[in-house]
Amino acid sequence: MQLLRSDIWCAAFVRRHNDLGKLCVIARRGDAIAGQIWIEIDHLDGTATLLTPISTAAQDEPTGDRLFQRRFDRADPADIRERIAREVEFDPDIWIISIDSRGSDVGVDVV
Numbered sequence: 001m002q003l004l005r006s007d008i009w010c011a012a013f014v015r016r017h018n019d020l021g022k023l024c025v026i027a028r029r030g031d032a033i034a035g036q037i038w039i040e041i042d043h044l045d046g047t048a049t050l051l052t053p054i055s056t057a058a059q060d061e062p063t064g065d066r067l068f069q070r071r072f073d074r075a076d077p078a079d080i081r082e083r084i085a086r087e088v089e090f091d092p093d094i095w096i097i098s099i100d101s102r103g104s105d106v107g108v109d110v111v
Contacts, residue, residue, distance in 0.1 A: 003066060007032040010095050017099055017106070024099040031093035037066065039097045040080060041106060047074040049104055050083065054111060067109050
């Protein structure tokens with residue numbers, strides 16, 4: 001099953017969270033059709049979480065939904081920014097969404 005375009009998915013995600021009163025922005029725009037989407041969560045306590053997509057090869061059956069994994073959980077934001085910078089050098093088509101949320105649940109499927 002085909003995934004929704006990255007630009008449409010990101011725009012909907014940001015709008016939904018801003019409507020809920022959370023500060024959410026697209027920090028970096030990537031390829032509109034198939035760019036990977038990474039989500040950086042600032043917990044407003046000096047820690048952050050980084051969600052990255054899981055490989056479609058790791059899925060038992062592709063569902064058409066975007067599935068994420070916790071790459072960093074409540075880690076130092078500098079470590080997360082460094083990891084993002086390395087990925088941008090490797091894959092310039094990546095999207096980065098930044099959201100402020102005290103909790104870790106931002107409404108995506110994390111496996």
